[in-house]
Amino acid sequence: MDVLIKNxxxxxxxxxxxxxxxxxxxxxxxTIVAVGKTSDLESVYQTFTVIDGTGKAILPGxxxxxxxxxxxxxxxxxxxxxxxxxxxxxxxxxxxxxxxERSALAALSCAEAIRSGSTTLVDPGRFVxxxxxxMVDTGLRLYxxxxxxxxxxxKIRLGIYEYSHEWxxxxxxxxxxxAEEFHGQDNGRIQCQIAAHAPDNCSPWMLAELNDLxxxxxxxxxxxxxxxxxxxxxxxxFAGVTPAEYLRDNDWLGDDVLAAxxxxxxxxxxxxxxxxxxxxxxxxxxGSRGGFHRAxxxxxIVDAGVNVxxxxxxxxxxxxxxxxxxxxxxxGKRGDRARPTPGEMLDAATIxxxxxxxxxxxxxSLKVGKHADIVMVNLxxxxxxxxxxxxxxxxHYGQAGNVEAVxxxxxxxxQDGELTTMNEQDVLRxxxxxxxxxxxxLSEIYPDIPALQPPEW
Numbered sequence: 440m441d442v443l444i445k446n447x448x449x450x451x452x453x454x455x456x457x458x459x460x461x462x463x464x465x466x467x468x469x470t471i472v473a474v475g476k477t478s479d480l481e482s483v484y485q486t487f488t489v490i491d492g493t494g495k496a497i498l499p500g501x502x503x504x505x506x507x508x509x510x511x512x513x514x515x516x517x518x519x520x521x522x523x524x525x526x527x528x529x530x531x532x533x534x535x536x537x538x539x540e541r542s543a544l545a546a547l548s549c550a551e552a553i554r555s556g557s558t559t560l561v562d563p564g565r566f567v568x569x570x571x572x573x574m575v576d577t578g579l580r581l582y583x584x585x586x587x588x589x590x591x592x593x594k595i596r597l598g599i600y601e602y603s604h605e606w607x608x609x610x611x612x613x614x615x616x617x618a619e620e621f622h623g624q625d626n627g628r629i630q631c632q633i634a635a636h637a638p639d640n641c642s643p644w645m646l647a648e649l650n651d652l653x654x655x656x657x658x659x660x661x662x663x664x665x666x667x668x669x670x671x672x673x674x675x676x677f678a679g680v681t682p683a684e685y686l687r688d689n690d691w692l693g694d695d696v697l698a699a700x701x702x703x704x705x706x707x708x709x710x711x712x713x714x715x716x717x718x719x720x721x722x723x724x725x726g727s728r729g730g731f732h733r734a735x736x737x738x739x740i741v742d743a744g745v746n747v748x749x750x751x752x753x754x755x756x757x758x759x760x761x762x763x764x765x766x767x768x769x770x771g772k773r774g775d776r777a778r779p780t781p782g783e784m785l786d787a788a789t790i791x792x793x794x795x796x797x798x799x800x801x802x803x804s805l806k807v808g809k810h811a812d813i814v815m816v817n818l819x820x821x822x823x824x825x826x827x828x829x830x831x832x833x834x835h836y837g838q839a840g841n842v843e844a845v846x847x848x849x850x851x852x853x854q855d856g857e858l859t860t861m862n863e864q865d866v867l868r869x870x871x872x873x874x875x876x877x878x879x880x881l882s883e884i885y886p887d888i889p890a891l892q893p894p895e896w
Contacts, residue, residue, distance in 0.1 A: 447492025500558025502792025505750030725752030
């Protein structure tokens with residue numbers, strides 16, 4: 440469908456971006472073909488379907504550069520626990536779940552992502568081939584990966600780091616299956632990556648195997664990096680270096696690598712990462728919910744020359760939330776009322792995410808020739824009124840509830856506030872049912888893990 444959105448405010452985004460009042464944008468097929476003033480475009484695109492954007496703003500779709508959709512199964516639990524949530528709950532429950540349950544939770548996260556204005560998700564997970572099609576069917580732009588390890592991660596909560604080629608081979612087989620079935624689907628809307636879960640989970644053998652797969656299939660790479668003190672201590676124990684140095688020593692740095700968190704990186708680590716061109720997926724909201732404010736210092740990393748993208752990480756897909764917490768957290772860390780600016784945070788959620796995926800040429804801003812990945816936001820709401828500085832409103836006060844329409848590659852995934860590719864009530868019901876059954880199975884398989892009993896709907 441060819442569409443002309445007119446009488447709107449166009450936030451083009453990007454470092455040379457502008458805000459066009461009484462603006463318009465034309466979409467032909469999956470591509471933006473014109474951006475400008477309504478008066479200039481409406482006479483040229485008379486045959487296009489017209490959408491009146493009065494009182495609305497359109498902006499680039501958010502690129503969530505690091506999330507784990509299945510882990511919404513833990514929403515409202517580990518945020519309030521004083522435990523190592525990664526190995527006490529996140530890892531075990533993903534092993535305890537079956538494919539139907541993972542699919543149900545992934546669908547829930549995709550619905551939330553669309554409602555929150557995301558058009559692209561970067562999602563490393565476990566057992567991904569079993570639920571990837573559910574995500575594909577939502578219409579979102581996806582970067583999927585099987586997050587690989589050869590450490591027996593179900594034992595780490597017990598203080599045991601045991602490395603096993605046999606254990607690792609299962610992950611590698613799933614990574615290959617995922618890439619062979621899904622990479623490049625739907626004219627490239629679906630992409631795959633190669634993922635190492637974290638330096639403490641991957642021996643040099645595993646990192647080498649993953650590099651081979653990256654080269655064989657021509658895939659970019661992603662990993663967690665310096666996300667916990669446990670990781671720091673384990674890498675120091677078996678390799679005598681920091682996690683960043685360990686990745687460098689095993690040829691796992693480069694401008695094709697998107698690494699999440701960097702919470703415990705040293706200044707020397709940041710220099711190494713900057714020199715190699717690694718991108719960071721900064722996830723301030725997730726870490727802050729647990730009271731842990733040693734999240735990566737965004738501005739120090741920017742000052743080093745690193746491209747900073749934004750992610751939600753666990754138990755949420757709300758990029759408005761990530762921007763809002765991110766700007767407050769980083770201003771506090773910096774002791775600077777003015778930086779990061781709202782524009783810098785919006786860039787982290789859009790064009791910087793595109794750069795981190797090697798897609799700056801066709802994603803991340805509303806420019807002619809780019810894919811039509813677009814979000815429409817209602818400005819005539821109490822939380823967005825009055826409008827004086829629109830970027831400030833969007834970042835400080837924007838909410839998922841302001842999103843009225845989401846388009847990916849010229850296709851509406853949400854229009855007039857209604858999801859078009861998913862039955863939302865079915866998604867919610869299935870997600871709750873899956874959560875109940877998954878938590879029950881967690882108790883059966885791992886009786887040492889304190890479990891909760893979610894209510895049935």
